[in-house]
Amino acid sequence: MDKHGITMQVLSNLSTQQVPADVAADLVRSANDTLAAAVRRHPDRFAAFAALPTTVPDAAVAELERCVGDLGFVGTMIMGRTEGEFLSAERFDPILSTAARLGVPVYLHPALPTRATSADNYEFGLDPIVAARFATAAWGWHNETGIHFLHLVLSGVFDRHPDLQVILGHWGEMIPWFLYRLDEALPPRATKLERTIGDYVRQNSYYTPAGLFTEPHLRFCVDVLGTERLIYAVDYPFVGNDGALDFLRRADLPEDTKEDIAHRNAERLLGVRV
Protein backbone atom coordinates (compact mmCIF):
# COMPACT_ATOMS: atom_id res chain seq x y z
CA MET A 1 0.00 0.00 0.00
CA ASP A 2 1.57 3.19 -1.21
CA LYS A 3 1.53 5.99 1.35
CA HIS A 4 0.52 8.34 -1.43
CA GLY A 5 -2.65 6.27 -1.80
CA ILE A 6 -4.37 7.99 1.06
CA THR A 7 -2.89 11.44 0.84
CA MET A 8 -5.07 12.97 -1.83
CA GLN A 9 -7.15 15.71 -0.30
CA VAL A 10 -10.65 16.54 -1.48
CA LEU A 11 -11.08 20.22 -0.72
CA SER A 12 -14.36 21.70 0.38
CA ASN A 13 -15.60 24.94 1.75
CA LEU A 14 -18.55 24.39 4.02
CA SER A 15 -18.66 27.85 5.49
CA THR A 16 -20.18 29.25 2.32
CA GLN A 17 -23.22 27.00 2.47
CA GLN A 18 -26.60 27.98 3.79
CA VAL A 19 -25.94 31.66 3.43
CA PRO A 20 -28.88 33.99 2.72
CA ALA A 21 -30.47 33.53 -0.68
CA ASP A 22 -29.70 37.05 -1.94
CA VAL A 23 -25.91 36.60 -1.65
CA ALA A 24 -25.58 32.81 -1.76
CA ALA A 25 -25.00 32.25 -5.46
CA ASP A 26 -22.23 34.88 -5.83
CA LEU A 27 -20.50 33.94 -2.59
CA VAL A 28 -20.47 30.23 -3.33
CA ARG A 29 -19.26 30.77 -6.88
CA SER A 30 -16.33 32.76 -5.56
CA ALA A 31 -15.50 30.10 -2.95
CA ASN A 32 -15.57 27.35 -5.58
CA ASP A 33 -13.29 29.40 -7.86
CA THR A 34 -10.79 29.56 -4.99
CA LEU A 35 -10.92 25.77 -4.63
CA ALA A 36 -10.51 25.33 -8.38
CA ALA A 37 -7.38 27.49 -8.36
CA ALA A 38 -5.87 25.31 -5.61
CA VAL A 39 -6.64 22.15 -7.55
CA ARG A 40 -5.07 23.64 -10.70
CA ARG A 41 -1.87 24.34 -8.77
CA HIS A 42 -1.67 20.77 -7.36
CA PRO A 43 -3.79 18.50 -9.56
CA ASP A 44 -2.02 15.35 -8.34
CA ARG A 45 -2.76 16.15 -4.70
CA PHE A 46 -6.09 17.96 -4.64
CA ALA A 47 -9.59 17.43 -5.95
CA ALA A 48 -12.67 19.40 -4.86
CA PHE A 49 -16.24 19.03 -3.70
CA ALA A 50 -18.45 21.92 -4.76
CA ALA A 51 -20.13 24.14 -2.22
CA LEU A 52 -23.69 24.85 -3.36
CA PRO A 53 -26.11 27.71 -2.63
CA THR A 54 -28.78 25.29 -1.43
CA THR A 55 -31.01 28.14 -0.30
CA VAL A 56 -31.50 28.88 -4.03
CA PRO A 57 -31.96 25.42 -5.62
CA ASP A 58 -31.94 26.66 -9.24
CA ALA A 59 -28.64 28.43 -8.65
CA ALA A 60 -27.33 25.32 -6.87
CA VAL A 61 -28.07 23.21 -9.95
CA ALA A 62 -26.28 25.69 -12.21
CA GLU A 63 -23.30 25.85 -9.84
CA LEU A 64 -23.02 22.07 -9.61
CA GLU A 65 -23.07 21.83 -13.41
CA ARG A 66 -20.40 24.55 -13.65
CA CYS A 67 -18.19 22.98 -10.97
CA VAL A 68 -18.33 19.48 -12.39
CA GLY A 69 -18.52 20.35 -16.09
CA ASP A 70 -16.15 23.34 -16.29
CA LEU A 71 -13.93 23.03 -13.20
CA GLY A 72 -13.60 19.24 -12.90
CA PHE A 73 -14.94 18.95 -9.35
CA VAL A 74 -15.67 15.41 -8.18
CA GLY A 75 -18.83 15.90 -6.10
CA THR A 76 -20.55 18.22 -3.68
CA MET A 77 -20.41 18.43 0.08
CA ILE A 78 -23.62 19.56 1.74
CA MET A 79 -23.76 20.41 5.40
CA GLY A 80 -27.03 19.30 6.92
CA ARG A 81 -30.41 20.92 6.52
CA THR A 82 -31.19 24.05 4.56
CA GLU A 83 -33.59 26.39 6.33
CA GLY A 84 -34.68 23.50 8.55
CA GLU A 85 -35.43 21.10 5.71
CA PHE A 86 -33.69 17.89 4.73
CA LEU A 87 -32.55 17.35 1.14
CA SER A 88 -35.57 15.07 0.77
CA ALA A 89 -37.78 18.17 0.46
CA GLU A 90 -39.21 18.50 -3.02
CA ARG A 91 -37.55 21.84 -3.75
CA PHE A 92 -34.08 20.23 -3.51
CA ASP A 93 -34.85 17.38 -5.88
CA PRO A 94 -33.28 19.16 -8.89
CA ILE A 95 -29.97 19.27 -6.98
CA LEU A 96 -30.10 15.52 -6.34
CA SER A 97 -31.15 14.65 -9.87
CA THR A 98 -28.29 16.78 -11.22
CA ALA A 99 -25.75 14.99 -9.02
CA ALA A 100 -27.13 11.63 -10.20
CA ARG A 101 -27.07 12.70 -13.85
CA LEU A 102 -23.51 14.04 -13.61
CA GLY A 103 -22.39 10.90 -11.77
CA VAL A 104 -20.98 12.73 -8.75
CA PRO A 105 -21.68 11.95 -5.07
CA VAL A 106 -23.14 14.13 -2.34
CA TYR A 107 -21.00 14.08 0.81
CA LEU A 108 -23.52 14.63 3.60
CA HIS A 109 -21.54 16.52 6.22
CA PRO A 110 -22.70 16.74 9.87
CA ALA A 111 -24.41 19.90 10.97
CA LEU A 112 -26.19 21.29 14.00
CA PRO A 113 -29.55 19.89 15.04
CA THR A 114 -32.31 22.50 14.92
CA ARG A 115 -32.79 24.91 17.84
CA ALA A 116 -35.93 23.04 18.91
CA THR A 117 -34.19 19.67 18.88
CA SER A 118 -31.19 21.01 20.80
CA ALA A 119 -33.37 22.59 23.46
CA ASP A 120 -35.45 19.45 23.75
CA ASN A 121 -32.60 16.94 23.88
CA TYR A 122 -29.16 18.36 24.63
CA GLU A 123 -29.64 21.15 27.16
CA PHE A 124 -31.79 20.79 30.30
CA GLY A 125 -29.53 22.78 32.56
CA LEU A 126 -26.22 21.36 31.34
CA ASP A 127 -23.27 23.71 31.19
CA PRO A 128 -23.45 25.55 27.82
CA ILE A 129 -20.11 24.15 26.63
CA VAL A 130 -21.15 20.61 27.54
CA ALA A 131 -24.56 21.05 25.91
CA ALA A 132 -22.95 22.46 22.76
CA ARG A 133 -20.59 19.49 22.41
CA PHE A 134 -23.38 17.04 23.22
CA ALA A 135 -25.44 18.60 20.40
CA THR A 136 -22.51 18.43 17.95
CA ALA A 137 -19.32 16.31 17.91
CA ALA A 138 -20.22 14.03 20.84
CA TRP A 139 -23.63 12.95 19.55
CA GLY A 140 -26.02 15.42 17.90
CA TRP A 141 -24.17 15.87 14.59
CA HIS A 142 -24.11 12.15 14.04
CA ASN A 143 -27.71 11.50 14.94
CA GLU A 144 -28.75 14.43 12.75
CA THR A 145 -26.74 13.19 9.77
CA GLY A 146 -28.00 9.63 10.14
CA ILE A 147 -31.58 10.89 10.24
CA HIS A 148 -30.92 13.09 7.22
CA PHE A 149 -29.75 10.14 5.13
CA LEU A 150 -32.74 8.08 6.29
CA HIS A 151 -35.11 10.83 5.14
CA LEU A 152 -33.56 10.53 1.67
CA VAL A 153 -34.23 6.79 1.76
CA LEU A 154 -37.73 6.94 3.25
CA SER A 155 -38.96 9.71 0.97
CA GLY A 156 -38.02 7.64 -2.08
CA VAL A 157 -35.09 9.73 -3.33
CA PHE A 158 -33.15 6.61 -4.34
CA ASP A 159 -36.13 5.10 -6.12
CA ARG A 160 -36.37 8.29 -8.17
CA HIS A 161 -32.58 8.53 -8.60
CA PRO A 162 -31.17 5.01 -8.35
CA ASP A 163 -27.71 6.15 -9.43
CA LEU A 164 -27.37 8.82 -6.73
CA GLN A 165 -24.53 8.14 -4.28
CA VAL A 166 -24.21 9.74 -0.84
CA ILE A 167 -21.07 9.66 1.30
CA LEU A 168 -21.43 9.41 5.08
CA GLY A 169 -18.54 10.08 7.46
CA HIS A 170 -17.81 8.71 10.94
CA TRP A 171 -18.29 5.05 9.98
CA GLY A 172 -21.69 5.77 8.43
CA GLU A 173 -22.75 7.94 11.39
CA MET A 174 -25.21 5.94 13.52
CA ILE A 175 -26.72 4.00 10.62
CA PRO A 176 -24.66 0.77 10.50
CA TRP A 177 -25.25 0.22 14.23
CA PHE A 178 -29.02 0.34 13.80
CA LEU A 179 -29.35 -1.09 10.31
CA TYR A 180 -30.63 -4.45 11.54
CA ARG A 181 -33.29 -2.69 13.58
CA LEU A 182 -34.17 -0.28 10.74
CA ASP A 183 -34.73 -3.21 8.39
CA GLU A 184 -36.79 -5.02 11.00
CA ALA A 185 -39.04 -2.05 11.82
CA LEU A 186 -39.29 -0.51 8.36
CA PRO A 187 -39.49 -3.30 5.75
CA PRO A 188 -40.64 -2.49 2.17
CA ARG A 189 -44.24 -3.48 3.00
CA ALA A 190 -44.26 -0.55 5.47
CA THR A 191 -42.15 1.94 3.53
CA LYS A 192 -43.64 1.13 0.06
CA LEU A 193 -40.10 1.46 -1.30
CA GLU A 194 -38.59 -0.79 -3.95
CA ARG A 195 -35.79 -2.06 -1.72
CA THR A 196 -34.92 -2.59 1.95
CA ILE A 197 -33.17 0.18 3.87
CA GLY A 198 -30.11 -2.08 3.99
CA ASP A 199 -30.17 -2.25 0.19
CA TYR A 200 -30.14 1.54 -0.12
CA VAL A 201 -27.32 1.82 2.41
CA ARG A 202 -25.28 -0.83 0.57
CA GLN A 203 -26.09 0.40 -2.94
CA ASN A 204 -26.48 4.18 -2.60
CA SER A 205 -23.99 5.17 0.07
CA TYR A 206 -20.29 5.09 0.73
CA TYR A 207 -18.87 5.52 4.20
CA THR A 208 -15.65 6.89 5.64
CA PRO A 209 -14.03 6.77 9.10
CA ALA A 210 -13.59 10.57 8.96
CA GLY A 211 -10.78 10.45 11.46
CA LEU A 212 -12.26 7.92 13.90
CA PHE A 213 -9.67 5.17 13.77
CA THR A 214 -10.97 2.42 16.03
CA GLU A 215 -10.66 -1.26 15.25
CA PRO A 216 -14.13 -2.29 16.56
CA HIS A 217 -15.85 0.11 14.13
CA LEU A 218 -13.78 -1.18 11.23
CA ARG A 219 -14.68 -4.79 12.07
CA PHE A 220 -18.36 -3.99 12.56
CA CYS A 221 -18.64 -2.07 9.29
CA VAL A 222 -16.75 -4.70 7.33
CA ASP A 223 -19.11 -7.34 8.76
CA VAL A 224 -22.31 -5.37 8.12
CA LEU A 225 -21.51 -3.30 5.02
CA GLY A 226 -18.50 -4.94 3.40
CA THR A 227 -15.38 -3.20 2.10
CA GLU A 228 -16.45 -2.12 -1.38
CA ARG A 229 -17.88 1.17 -0.17
CA LEU A 230 -15.42 2.07 2.55
CA ILE A 231 -13.37 5.12 1.59
CA TYR A 232 -10.47 6.06 3.78
CA ALA A 233 -10.83 9.68 4.92
CA VAL A 234 -8.78 11.31 7.64
CA ASP A 235 -10.62 14.61 8.18
CA TYR A 236 -7.42 16.60 7.67
CA PRO A 237 -6.35 18.94 9.33
CA PHE A 238 -8.16 17.60 12.44
CA VAL A 239 -6.50 14.22 12.04
CA GLY A 240 -3.19 13.66 10.28
CA ASN A 241 -2.25 11.06 7.70
CA ASP A 242 0.45 9.18 9.60
CA GLY A 243 -1.66 7.69 12.39
CA ALA A 244 -4.38 6.93 9.90
CA LEU A 245 -1.99 5.06 7.69
CA ASP A 246 -0.67 3.02 10.63
CA PHE A 247 -4.25 2.08 11.52
CA LEU A 248 -4.96 0.74 8.05
CA ARG A 249 -1.58 -1.05 7.85
CA ARG A 250 -2.31 -2.86 11.13
CA ALA A 251 -5.91 -3.76 10.19
CA ASP A 252 -6.79 -7.45 10.02
CA LEU A 253 -7.71 -7.34 6.32
CA PRO A 254 -6.17 -8.78 3.13
CA GLU A 255 -3.63 -6.46 1.47
CA ASP A 256 -5.79 -6.25 -1.64
CA THR A 257 -8.76 -5.08 0.45
CA LYS A 258 -6.56 -2.45 2.07
CA GLU A 259 -5.72 -1.12 -1.39
CA ASP A 260 -9.43 -0.88 -2.17
CA ILE A 261 -10.06 1.06 1.03
CA ALA A 262 -6.98 3.24 0.72
CA HIS A 263 -7.67 4.47 -2.81
CA ARG A 264 -9.41 2.17 -5.31
CA ASN A 265 -12.93 2.68 -3.96
CA ALA A 266 -12.44 6.45 -4.00
CA GLU A 267 -10.95 6.34 -7.49
CA ARG A 268 -13.99 4.46 -8.75
CA LEU A 269 -16.52 6.72 -7.06
CA LEU A 270 -14.82 10.06 -7.67
CA GLY A 271 -13.16 9.37 -11.00
CA VAL A 272 -9.79 10.42 -9.64
CA ARG A 273 -6.43 8.69 -9.86
CA VAL A 274 -4.35 8.93 -6.70
Next chain:
Amino acid sequence: MDKHGITMQVLSNLSTQQVPADVAADLVRSANDTLAAAVRRHPDRFAAFAALPTTVPDAAVAELERCVGDLGFVGTMIMGRTEGEFLSAERFDPILSTAARLGVPVYLHPALPTRATSADNYEFGLDPIVAARFATAAWGWHNETGIHFLHLVLSGVFDRHPDLQVILGHWGEMIPWFLYRLDEALPPRATKLERTIGDYVRQNSYYTPAGLFTEPHLRFCVDVLGTERLIYAVDYPFVGNDGALDFLRRADLPEDTKEDIAHRNAERLLGVRV
Protein backbone atom coordinates in the same frame (compact mmCIF):
# COMPACT_ATOMS: atom_id res chain seq x y z
CA MET B 1 -24.78 -23.75 29.63
CA ASP B 2 -28.08 -24.75 31.14
CA LYS B 3 -31.08 -23.75 29.07
CA HIS B 4 -32.83 -22.73 32.25
CA GLY B 5 -30.06 -20.14 32.71
CA ILE B 6 -31.73 -17.68 30.41
CA THR B 7 -35.37 -18.45 31.00
CA MET B 8 -36.00 -16.44 34.14
CA GLN B 9 -38.39 -13.64 33.31
CA VAL B 10 -38.26 -10.27 35.03
CA LEU B 11 -41.82 -8.97 34.92
CA SER B 12 -42.62 -5.33 34.48
CA ASN B 13 -45.65 -3.24 33.81
CA LEU B 14 -44.74 -0.16 31.87
CA SER B 15 -48.25 0.90 31.00
CA THR B 16 -48.86 2.16 34.52
CA GLN B 17 -46.02 4.65 34.39
CA GLN B 18 -46.36 8.31 33.65
CA VAL B 19 -50.02 8.37 34.51
CA PRO B 20 -51.52 11.59 35.95
CA ALA B 21 -50.29 12.50 39.41
CA ASP B 22 -53.71 12.27 41.10
CA VAL B 23 -54.16 8.56 40.27
CA ALA B 24 -50.56 7.46 39.73
CA ALA B 25 -49.68 6.19 43.20
CA ASP B 26 -52.80 4.01 43.62
CA LEU B 27 -52.71 2.65 40.09
CA VAL B 28 -49.01 1.75 40.22
CA ARG B 29 -49.37 0.12 43.63
CA SER B 30 -52.14 -2.08 42.28
CA ALA B 31 -50.06 -3.02 39.21
CA ASN B 32 -47.08 -3.93 41.35
CA ASP B 33 -49.27 -6.07 43.61
CA THR B 34 -50.35 -8.00 40.51
CA LEU B 35 -46.72 -8.60 39.58
CA ALA B 36 -45.92 -9.67 43.16
CA ALA B 37 -48.72 -12.26 43.06
CA ALA B 38 -47.31 -13.74 39.84
CA VAL B 39 -43.82 -13.95 41.34
CA ARG B 40 -45.22 -15.67 44.47
CA ARG B 41 -46.86 -18.32 42.28
CA HIS B 42 -43.64 -19.02 40.32
CA PRO B 43 -40.70 -17.77 42.39
CA ASP B 44 -38.21 -19.94 40.50
CA ARG B 45 -39.25 -18.51 37.14
CA PHE B 46 -40.27 -14.90 37.79
CA ALA B 47 -38.80 -11.81 39.42
CA ALA B 48 -40.14 -8.28 39.06
CA PHE B 49 -39.11 -4.72 38.32
CA ALA B 50 -41.27 -2.15 40.09
CA ALA B 51 -43.35 0.32 38.14
CA LEU B 52 -43.07 3.72 39.83
CA PRO B 53 -45.37 6.78 39.85
CA THR B 54 -42.59 9.05 38.64
CA THR B 55 -44.99 11.96 38.26
CA VAL B 56 -45.10 12.00 42.10
CA PRO B 57 -41.48 11.48 43.16
CA ASP B 58 -42.23 11.16 46.90
CA ALA B 59 -44.76 8.42 46.19
CA ALA B 60 -42.28 6.80 43.80
CA VAL B 61 -39.68 6.62 46.58
CA ALA B 62 -42.21 5.03 48.95
CA GLU B 63 -43.33 2.56 46.28
CA LEU B 64 -39.77 1.55 45.41
CA GLU B 65 -39.05 0.95 49.12
CA ARG B 66 -42.25 -1.11 49.44
CA CYS B 67 -41.59 -3.15 46.30
CA VAL B 68 -37.98 -3.97 47.14
CA GLY B 69 -38.33 -4.18 50.93
CA ASP B 70 -41.72 -5.89 51.28
CA LEU B 71 -42.31 -7.61 47.94
CA GLY B 72 -38.77 -8.67 47.03
CA PHE B 73 -38.63 -6.87 43.68
CA VAL B 74 -35.19 -6.72 42.05
CA GLY B 75 -35.20 -3.24 40.50
CA THR B 76 -37.35 -0.72 38.72
CA MET B 77 -38.06 -0.22 35.04
CA ILE B 78 -38.63 3.39 34.00
CA MET B 79 -39.87 4.26 30.57
CA GLY B 80 -38.26 7.43 29.32
CA ARG B 81 -39.00 10.96 30.39
CA THR B 82 -41.61 12.06 32.89
CA GLU B 83 -43.54 15.13 31.83
CA GLY B 84 -40.79 15.94 29.33
CA GLU B 85 -37.94 15.73 31.84
CA PHE B 86 -35.11 13.23 32.08
CA LEU B 87 -34.39 11.45 35.37
CA SER B 88 -31.46 13.84 35.76
CA ALA B 89 -33.93 16.57 36.83
CA GLU B 90 -33.49 17.49 40.47
CA ARG B 91 -37.00 16.44 41.48
CA PHE B 92 -36.24 12.81 40.57
CA ASP B 93 -33.02 12.60 42.53
CA PRO B 94 -34.73 10.96 45.56
CA ILE B 95 -35.81 8.08 43.30
CA LEU B 96 -32.25 7.55 42.08
CA SER B 97 -30.74 7.84 45.56
CA THR B 98 -33.27 5.29 46.85
CA ALA B 99 -32.39 2.81 44.09
CA ALA B 100 -28.69 3.27 44.89
CA ARG B 101 -29.29 2.86 48.64
CA LEU B 102 -31.41 -0.27 48.15
CA GLY B 103 -28.86 -1.70 45.72
CA VAL B 104 -31.32 -2.22 42.87
CA PRO B 105 -30.86 -1.13 39.24
CA VAL B 106 -32.98 1.16 37.09
CA TYR B 107 -33.81 -0.43 33.72
CA LEU B 108 -34.11 2.55 31.40
CA HIS B 109 -36.72 1.45 28.89
CA PRO B 110 -37.11 3.17 25.50
CA ALA B 111 -39.93 5.64 25.12
CA LEU B 112 -41.22 8.12 22.59
CA PRO B 113 -39.26 11.24 21.79
CA THR B 114 -41.14 14.44 22.63
CA ARG B 115 -43.71 15.85 20.22
CA ALA B 116 -41.34 18.67 19.28
CA THR B 117 -38.47 16.29 18.57
CA SER B 118 -40.68 13.96 16.52
CA ALA B 119 -42.04 16.81 14.43
CA ASP B 120 -38.57 18.22 13.93
CA ASN B 121 -36.81 14.97 13.04
CA TYR B 122 -39.04 12.05 12.09
CA GLU B 123 -41.96 13.48 10.12
CA PHE B 124 -41.53 15.99 7.26
CA GLY B 125 -44.23 14.57 5.06
CA LEU B 126 -43.45 10.87 5.62
CA ASP B 127 -46.39 8.47 5.76
CA PRO B 128 -47.68 8.51 9.37
CA ILE B 129 -46.93 4.81 9.91
CA VAL B 130 -43.40 5.22 8.59
CA ALA B 131 -42.85 8.35 10.69
CA ALA B 132 -44.18 6.59 13.79
CA ARG B 133 -41.80 3.64 13.37
CA PHE B 134 -38.91 5.96 12.54
CA ALA B 135 -39.59 7.84 15.81
CA THR B 136 -39.79 4.59 17.82
CA ALA B 137 -38.45 1.09 17.12
CA ALA B 138 -36.43 1.94 14.02
CA TRP B 139 -34.45 4.81 15.53
CA GLY B 140 -36.09 7.35 17.84
CA TRP B 141 -36.53 5.16 20.92
CA HIS B 142 -32.88 4.24 20.86
CA ASN B 143 -31.55 7.72 20.33
CA GLU B 144 -33.87 9.00 23.05
CA THR B 145 -32.75 6.34 25.55
CA GLY B 146 -29.09 6.88 24.79
CA ILE B 147 -29.51 10.62 25.34
CA HIS B 148 -31.40 9.96 28.56
CA PHE B 149 -28.54 7.90 30.01
CA LEU B 150 -26.03 10.53 28.91
CA HIS B 151 -28.01 13.21 30.75
CA LEU B 152 -27.63 11.11 33.90
CA VAL B 153 -23.88 11.01 33.33
CA LEU B 154 -23.42 14.65 32.32
CA SER B 155 -25.53 16.06 35.14
CA GLY B 156 -23.36 14.25 37.70
CA VAL B 157 -25.90 11.65 38.88
CA PHE B 158 -23.20 8.96 39.14
CA ASP B 159 -20.84 11.26 41.01
CA ARG B 160 -23.61 11.82 43.55
CA HIS B 161 -24.66 8.14 43.54
CA PRO B 162 -21.60 6.11 42.57
CA ASP B 163 -23.36 2.82 43.37
CA LEU B 164 -26.34 3.45 41.09
CA GLN B 165 -26.63 0.97 38.23
CA VAL B 166 -28.67 1.53 35.07
CA ILE B 167 -29.58 -1.20 32.56
CA LEU B 168 -29.72 -0.31 28.87
CA GLY B 169 -31.32 -2.58 26.27
CA HIS B 170 -30.59 -3.04 22.56
CA TRP B 171 -26.82 -3.48 23.01
CA GLY B 172 -26.55 -0.29 25.05
CA GLU B 173 -28.79 1.64 22.63
CA MET B 174 -26.56 3.97 20.54
CA ILE B 175 -23.99 4.56 23.26
CA PRO B 176 -21.31 1.89 22.61
CA TRP B 177 -21.12 2.91 18.96
CA PHE B 178 -20.33 6.52 19.87
CA LEU B 179 -18.43 6.01 23.11
CA TYR B 180 -15.05 6.72 21.54
CA ARG B 181 -16.40 9.98 20.15
CA LEU B 182 -18.18 10.89 23.41
CA ASP B 183 -14.93 10.46 25.33
CA GLU B 184 -13.04 12.48 22.75
CA ALA B 185 -15.51 15.39 22.68
CA LEU B 186 -16.50 15.41 26.36
CA PRO B 187 -13.44 14.62 28.50
CA PRO B 188 -13.52 15.35 32.26
CA ARG B 189 -11.86 18.73 31.75
CA ALA B 190 -14.97 19.77 29.80
CA THR B 191 -17.63 17.94 31.83
CA LYS B 192 -16.08 18.67 35.28
CA LEU B 193 -17.03 15.11 36.22
CA GLU B 194 -14.87 12.78 38.29
CA ARG B 195 -14.55 10.15 35.57
CA THR B 196 -14.69 9.77 31.77
CA ILE B 197 -17.99 8.96 30.10
CA GLY B 198 -16.53 5.54 29.25
CA ASP B 199 -15.87 4.98 32.96
CA TYR B 200 -19.51 5.67 33.84
CA VAL B 201 -20.73 3.40 31.05
CA ARG B 202 -18.40 0.61 32.18
CA GLN B 203 -18.97 1.10 35.92
CA ASN B 204 -22.57 2.30 36.22
CA SER B 205 -24.42 0.52 33.44
CA TYR B 206 -25.27 -2.98 32.33
CA TYR B 207 -26.42 -3.72 28.81
CA THR B 208 -28.65 -6.32 27.19
CA PRO B 209 -29.33 -7.37 23.58
CA ALA B 210 -33.09 -7.03 24.26
CA GLY B 211 -33.92 -9.37 21.45
CA LEU B 212 -31.45 -8.09 18.84
CA PHE B 213 -29.37 -11.17 18.20
CA THR B 214 -26.70 -10.14 15.72
CA GLU B 215 -23.11 -11.31 15.88
CA PRO B 216 -21.49 -7.97 14.88
CA HIS B 217 -23.11 -6.21 17.86
CA LEU B 218 -21.96 -8.91 20.25
CA ARG B 219 -18.40 -8.65 18.97
CA PHE B 220 -18.40 -4.87 19.07
CA CYS B 221 -19.78 -4.70 22.61
CA VAL B 222 -17.41 -7.38 23.88
CA ASP B 223 -14.50 -5.42 22.37
CA VAL B 224 -15.60 -2.03 23.70
CA LEU B 225 -17.40 -2.84 26.97
CA GLY B 226 -16.30 -6.34 27.92
CA THR B 227 -18.54 -9.20 29.07
CA GLU B 228 -18.91 -8.49 32.79
CA ARG B 229 -21.91 -6.25 32.29
CA LEU B 230 -23.67 -8.00 29.45
CA ILE B 231 -26.96 -9.52 30.59
CA TYR B 232 -28.81 -11.80 28.25
CA ALA B 233 -32.35 -10.51 27.73
CA VAL B 234 -34.72 -11.73 25.06
CA ASP B 235 -37.57 -9.20 25.26
CA TYR B 236 -40.15 -11.96 25.65
CA PRO B 237 -42.84 -12.26 24.27
CA PHE B 238 -41.55 -10.29 21.24
CA VAL B 239 -38.60 -12.65 20.89
CA GLY B 240 -38.59 -16.25 22.12
CA ASN B 241 -35.96 -18.09 24.12
CA ASP B 242 -34.98 -20.76 21.63
CA GLY B 243 -33.41 -18.61 18.92
CA ALA B 244 -31.77 -16.52 21.60
CA LEU B 245 -30.21 -19.57 23.19
CA ASP B 246 -28.91 -20.80 19.83
CA PHE B 247 -27.30 -17.40 19.25
CA LEU B 248 -25.42 -17.53 22.52
CA ARG B 249 -24.42 -21.18 22.01
CA ARG B 250 -22.93 -20.35 18.62
CA ALA B 251 -21.14 -17.22 19.87
CA ASP B 252 -17.36 -17.13 19.57
CA LEU B 253 -16.78 -16.79 23.32
CA PRO B 254 -15.34 -19.07 26.03
CA GLU B 255 -17.94 -21.33 27.70
CA ASP B 256 -17.28 -19.68 31.05
CA THR B 257 -18.02 -16.24 29.57
CA LYS B 258 -21.25 -17.58 28.10
CA GLU B 259 -22.30 -18.67 31.59
CA ASP B 260 -21.59 -15.14 32.86
CA ILE B 261 -23.70 -13.64 30.11
CA ALA B 262 -26.48 -16.23 30.35
CA HIS B 263 -27.07 -15.86 34.08
CA ARG B 264 -24.16 -15.04 36.43
CA ASN B 265 -24.02 -11.32 35.61
CA ALA B 266 -27.76 -11.03 36.17
CA GLU B 267 -27.56 -13.04 39.40
CA ARG B 268 -24.89 -10.69 40.72
CA LEU B 269 -26.73 -7.51 39.72
CA LEU B 270 -30.26 -8.55 40.63
CA GLY B 271 -29.56 -10.83 43.57
CA VAL B 272 -31.51 -13.65 41.97
CA ARG B 273 -30.57 -17.29 41.52
CA VAL B 274 -31.62 -18.73 38.16
